[in-house]
Amino acid sequence: MxxxxxxxxxxxxxxxxxxxxxxxxxxxxxxxxxxxxxxxxxxxxxxxxxxxxxxxxxxxNFERMIDDPRLWIALRNTAKYALIVVPCQTFLALVLAAILNMKLRFRNFFRVAYYLPTVTSSAVLVLIFMWIYNRNGLLNYLLEAVGLPTYNWLGDPTVALFGIMIMNIWSTAPLFMVIYLAALQDIPDSLYEAAEIDGANAWQKFWRITVPQLQPVTFYVLVMGIIGTFQLFDQSYIFSGGSGGPNNATLTMVLLIYQYAFKNMDMGYASALAFMLAVVIMLITLVQRLIFKEDKAN
Structure with a gap:
């Protein structure tokens, strides 16, 4: 039945x-x-x-990676970029969110103004910053106006990548600021009131209440920041004209994959590099997850 x-x-x-x-x-x-x-x-x-x-x-294709010098240059540049940009943009986003969460005059105006770089096209931002860094650009004009020597910001391998870093910190921090700002609204005021009664100052309230309460959001921001930095392509491509120069200073993993896939037409090796990059991002994310779980348990 x-x-x-x-x-x-x-x-x-x-x-x-x-x-x-x-x-x-x-x-x-x-x-x-x-x-x-x-x-x-x-x-x-x-x-x-x-x-x-x-x-x-x-x-x-995977064995070939060991003897590829440009791969190690790209990995070093990408890791250096992530190690500097992710902490800086996270810290700046948290500070901006904490300030804009206060009862300030014109608070809504500043929230909109700080968020504007995020909605601007990435290509447009790169072109603006290339004009600023140009030999005849705004930065050298200001340096010359105050009597300081000018500099070839785009042509020096030691500073070219830092120029991209500054642009990305300035343009991505507002996005994470909004995420932090939304999370700050959910922290009960009673926690701060109780801390005030116990004699806590502003720094103690921020460090002992705000930061721990934002830990899940911080984990999300760090993970998304690392994924975004390891996928850096368009800024590096436009800055260097697709070459990763000067002297491979702005060569990143995704730009290297693009060059092998669409310039050298070596699709097999490019796919192996993409697979390796995905594994690296997943491993870093797992390590972060374990660290945050351990901190939470403690």
């Missing part, structure tokens, strides 16, 4: 999957299949010119 309960559960499951099918199809076509295809490409030598062909090479 058929089980009526089992039939009902089967119908409910089929109805649920029917409702989810559009999302499953979209994610499958535009997320899962590209990932699988990239893994497939990373194990092959691909010829895209003329007759498309695939030659299985196993782990040759």
């Amino acid at each position: 058929a089980n009526p309960g089992g039939k009902r559960r089967l119908k409910e499951a089929m109805a649920g999957y029917a409702f989810m099918s559009p999302v499953i199809l979209i994610l499958g076509c535009f997320l899962l299949l590209p990932i699988l295809y990239a893994i497939f490409l990373s194990l092959h030598k691909v010829n895209l010119l003329g007759h498309v062909s695939y030659k299985f090479t196993g782990t040759a």
Whole structure:
């Protein structure tokens, strides 16, 4: 005899999957299949010119990374960029959010004004900062006006990457500021009132109440910041004209992947690099998660 309960559960499951099918199809076509295809490409030598062909090479593309000097330069630049930009933008976002959470005059105006760089096109921001850093740009004009020597900011390998860092800190911190600002609204005023009764000053309230209460948000901001910095491409591409110069100073991992894929037409090796970058980002995220869990437990 058929089980009526089992039939009902089967119908409910089929109805649920029917409702989810559009999302499953979209994610499958535009997320899962590209990932699988990239893994497939990373194990092959691909010829895209003329007759498309695939030659299985196993782990040759991954072994090739060890002897690729430009890969290590790109990794060093990207790691250096992330180590400086992520803490700076996180700290600046937290400070701005704490200030704009106070009862200030024209508070809403400053919130909108600080957020404007985030909604500005990345390409436009790069062009503005290139004009500022140019030999005849605003920065050298101001230096010359006060009697200081001018500098070739875009042509010096020692400072070119720092120019991109400053631009990104200025343009991304407001986005995380809004996230922190929303989280600050949820901290109960009673915690601060109790701390005041106990004699806590402003710094103690910030360090002992605000920062711990914002820990989940800080974890999110750090993870998104690291993912964003490791995916740096457009700013570096426009600054260097796609070369990663001067002298590979602005060469990043994603720009290197682009060069191998679309300039050298070495799609197999580029896919292997992309897969390696994804693994690095996942490992860093897992380490952050473990650190934050340990801090929470303590």
